[in-house]
Amino acid sequence: MQIGDVLKRVMQLVRTHHVRIESNFTNLVMGIVVLEGLGRQLDPNLDIFQTALPILRHAHSDYREQARTYVPRLPNVVFQRRC
Numbered sequence: 730m731q732i733g734d735v736l737k738r739v740m741q742l743v744r745t746h747h748v749r750i751e752s753n754f755t756n757l758v759m760g761i762v763v764l765e766g767l768g769r770q771l772d773p774n775l776d777i778f779q780t781a782l783p784i785l786r787h788a789h790s791d792y793r794e795q796a797r798t799y800v801p802r803l804p805n806v807v808f809q810r811r812c
Contacts, residue, residue, distance in 0.1 A: 731765065731776075731777075732778040733761065733762040733765035733766065733777075736758045736761055736762055737762060740755075740758060764777065765777045
């Protein structure tokens with residue numbers, strides 16, 4: 730799977746359906762597309778998604794651990810149901 734092609738299709742759908750997205754997301758998508766293109770010039774068999782998957786999994790687990798440390802510190806009011 731070429732993640733750049735998937736992201737290009739997402740951006741086409743965004744334009745077609747006039748969906749507003751944050752500029753940071755657009756910059757991220759364009760950066761990934763450029764990186765994948767450059768990587769494929771260096772190695773035509775490059776699968777950037779497979780290459781990045783272990784890094785993304787590690788980052789996700791770090792994020793979950795950080796969230797676990799902050800959630801107990803929130804006041805109980807946050808978790809109370811409003812009527």
